[in-house]
Amino acid sequence: MAARMRVAALISGRGSNLEALIEAARTPGYPAEIALVVSNVAGAAGLKHAAAAGIDSLVIEHGAYPDRETFDRAMDAVLRERKIDLICLAGFMRLLSPAFVTGWLGRLINIHPSLLPAFKGLHPHRQALEAGVKLHGCTVHFVTPEVDDGPIIAQAAVPVREDDDETALAARVLEAEHTLYPLAVRLIGGGQVSLQGQRTRISGIAAGNGDDVFINPGFHPAPDEE
Numbered sequence: 001m002a003a004r005m006r007v008a009a010l011i012s013g014r015g016s017n018l019e020a021l022i023e024a025a026r027t028p029g030y031p032a033e034i035a036l037v038v039s040n041v042a043g044a045a046g047l048k049h050a051a052a053a054g055i056d057s058l059v060i061e062h063g064a065y066p067d068r069e070t071f072d073r074a075m076d077a078v079l080r081e082r083k084i085d086l087i088c089l090a091g092f093m094r095l096l097s098p099a100f101v102t103g104w105l106g107r108l109i110n111i112h113p114s115l116l117p118a119f120k121g122l123h124p125h126r127q128a129l130e131a132g133v134k135l136h137g138c139t140v141h142f143v144t145p146e147v148d149d150g151p152i153i154a155q156a157a158v159p160v161r162e163d164d165d166e167t168a169l170a171a172r173v174l175e176a177e178h179t180l181y182p183l184a185v186r187l188i189g190g191g192q193v194s195l196q197g198q199r200t201r202i203s204g205i206a207a208g209n210g211d212d213v214f215i216n217p218g219f220h221p222a223p224d225e226e
Helices: 016-025 046-052 068-081 098-103 124-131 166-189
Strands: 005-011 032-039 057-059 086-089 108-112 135-142 152-159 193-196 199-202
Touching: 005 016, 005 046, 005 166, 016 032, 016 046, 016 166, 032 046, 032 068, 032 166, 046 057, 068 098, 086 166, 108 166, 124 166, 135 166, 152 166, 152 199, 166 193
Parallel strands: 005 032, 005 086, 032 057, 086 108
Antiparallel strands: 108 135, 135 152, 193 199
16 A cells, blocks of 8 residues: 655644544545644644644744744755655745745645635635625645645635625635545545646546535525525
């Protein structure tokens, strides 16, 4: 049996996507293991998920370093020492330096709460509501030096309801994230994702078999429609 891909999750806060990845990695046959959790915040709640699962975790506080590049070099050294194959940004609230991103190009992924390339940057749910879109969602993509850019691996869509506010829409998208991120990691760990310039190619997928890279976790009817 082939060795499982070693994944490091970088977090800054609650770590709900980390929890989803940990749960997925417990599934028999899942091709990746969460080998390390790194937080730049000592009190990050997500560290408790790592401890409960018996996963090694480290705190590398960004405030202890004079600049972003020095901090990133410290993280890079740890990740390489632990022989990490893939880095998952899971609510990591720091911009990464171009040198770090370039060094991990093709092995560094992020989940962004919008259907990229729409609504990059901060407050994507607010942007979606202001734009009046009827579909919103989340995107897993390879990280490049440009913020919220890079080849798209998988997406999930959710409906935008007439009575939505940012909180309600964010909760619906977060639920989709917890399905999408483990799917994307499974595809990468299974060798099904290849980079071709600015696009990805996903092999071994047949529509409707549960491996689709664009998923709709469910158009649940509004309460007055049930």
